[in-house]
C-alpha cells in the first residue's frame with residue numbers, strides 16, 4: 001500500500017528464544033483508528049511495544065511517516081503510548097503529569113502552560129490540575145494518561161487496552177470520548193483490545209490477531225458479516241460453528257443431516273441466524289433467558305449445544321421441552337478450515 | 338493462656354527493652370564518683386563533663402563523619418546496585434544479592450580482623466580510610482535491601498512512560514524513579530547512620546593513635562576511668578538515636594521500610 005503512514009514489514013518479535021510475533025506485515029493509514037483485537041497472549045502488547053520502540057525487533061522494519069525508525073530509540077520516535085496501567089507519575093500533580101513531556105522539550109513556560117491547559121480541557125479535566133493521580137478516579141486517571149500523550153502531538157498514538165480497567169458504564173462513556181478526541185485531533189491511533197464489541201464500535205479497521213499472526217483484517221462491517229475462519233467467526237459472535245461432512249454437520253457429540261449441500265468445510269451461524277419453532281431438526285430446551293428484544297435459548301441437539309435467539313413474538317418454549325429448529329442455508333457463514 | 342501470664346510476659350519484655358535504657362540514664366545522673374546503680378545522689382555534672390572530654394569530641398566527630406559519609410557512599414553504590422538487581426535480568430543476580438548481604442551474616446569481628454591483617458597492614462592504609470571503607474561496606478547491605486524493597490513497589494512501566502515522553506534512561510531514573518523511592522532512601526540512610534554510629538566489633542580493630550570511633554573511645558575510656566560520664570554519654574547517644582527515628586517515623590512512616 002503506498003498511502004501507508006505506519007508500515008510494519010516482516011516484523012519478528014521475540015523474548016529470548018520465544019517468538020511472540022513471527023513475521024508481521026501491517027500497513028496503517030494516516031488518521032485512522034485501527035484496533036488490534038485478539039485473545040490474551042496473542043501478541044498485541046508486544047506489537048505495540050515494538051512500534052513504540054520499547055522492544056527492539058529481532059527482524060523486520062518499522063517505517064513511520066516515510067522514515068525508517070527501526071533503530072530509533074523510544075524517546076526520539078515521537079510516538080505516544082497510553083499504558084494499560086496508565087503509568088502516571090504518582091509524585092507529580094495532574095498538571096505536571098501532562099506538562100512532563102513538554103518540559104523535556106524545553107518549551108517556553110507560557111507555551112507549556114497553554115498546551116497543558118488545552119490538553120486537560122480536551123479530556124475534560126479542567127479544574128483537576130492540582131490533584132495527584134492517587135486522588136483521582138479510574139476514569140479521571142485514564143483521561144489524564146490520554147492528555148499526557150496527546151499534548152505531545154504524537155505522529156501515532158498507541159493505546160494498550162485503554163478501557164479495560166474501567167467499569168462497564170465508564171467504559172462506554174470513554175469509548176465515545178476516545179472516538180471524539182480522535183476525530184477532533186485527527187491523530188493516527190492504534191488501540192489494543194480483547195473486546196470485540198469495543199473494536200467493532202470504535203475502529204475504522206480491525207486487525208484480528210491469533211498467536212502473533214494476523215488472522216483477518218478489515219472494517220468492522222466486513223469482519224462482522226464475513227469472518228473467514230472459525231477463529232474469526234467465533235470472535236465475531238458466530239456461536240454455532242460445525243464441520244461439514246458430505247451433506248451433514250459433524251461435532252464431537254454427533255452428526256446432523258443438513259438437508260442441503262454445503263460447499264464449505266465449516267459452517268457457522270449466529271444465535272440470531274438459527275430458526276426456532278419451525279424447521280427440520282429437533283432439540284430440547286436446556287436454558288432460556290429473556291434478553292429484551294429477543295429470547296436466548298440453549299438447545300440440546302444431535303450436535304450438542306445450539307445457541308438460538310428467537311424473536312419475542314415466538315411463543316416461549318419451556319425448559320425441558322422439545323422444539324423444532326432450523327439451520328438455514330441463507331444465514332450460514334461458510335468458513336475455511 | 339491466662340491473662341495474668343500475658344501481662345507477666347509483656348512486663349518482662351518491656352523491662353528488658355526499656356530497663357537498661359533507664360538504668361543508663363540514672364547511672365549517669367549520679368552525684369558520686371564511680372559508675373553505679375542505683376546512683377549515689379542526683380546531679381547532672383557527668384552529663385556536663387561529657388562535653389569537656391577532649392577525646393570524646395574527636396571520636397564523636399569521627400563517628401559522625403563515618404556515619405554520614407559512609408552511609409552516603411553506601412547509598413551511592415547501593416541505589417544503582419539495587420536498581421540494576423531489580424530491573425535487569427542479570428545472570429547470577431541471586432549470588433550477587435547473597436554476597437551483598439554477607440556483611441550482615443559474617444561477624445564484624447572477623448571482618449575487622451581480616452581487614453586489619455590483609456588490607457590495612459600490608460597496604461599501609463590510613464586508619465581513617467580503612468574505617469570509612471569498612472563502614473561503607475557494613476552499611477551497604479542495608480542500603481541495597483531497603484532501596485530494593487521500595488523499588489519493588491514501583492512499576493517499571495512508569496519509567497517507560499517517561500522514556501516515551503522524551504526522557505533518556507538516566508532522566509527517567511532521576512525524574513521518576515528517585516522521587517518515588519525517596520522515602521526508602523531516607524529510611525536506608527537512617528538505618529545506615531545508626532548502624533555505623535553504633536558499630537563496635539570491626540571498628541575495634543581499626544583504631545590508631547588518636548583515631549577511634551566513639552563507641553571504641555568509650556570502651557577505652559572505661560578501662561582507665563570508671564566514672565559515670567560514660568553512662569551519661571550513652572544516654573545522650575540513645576536520645577539522639579530515638580530522636581532521629583522518631584522524626585523519621587513522623588515524617589514518612591519509617592517503619593514501613595524496615
Ligand SMILES: Nc1ncnc2c1ncn2[C@@H]1O[C@H](COP(=O)(O)OP(=O)(O)O)[C@@H](O)[C@H]1O
Pocket residue numbers: 015018020038039040041042043044045046047
Ligand atoms: N516479558 C516477557 N517475557 C517472555 N515472554 C513474554 C513476555 N511478555 C509477553 N510474553 C509472551 O509473548 C506473548 C504475547 O504477549 P503479549 O504481547 O503481552 O500479549 P497480549 O498483549 O496480546 O495479551 C505471550 O505468549 C506472552 O506469554
Ligand SMILES: [Mg+2]
Pocket residue numbers: 041044045046
Ligand atoms: Mg496485553
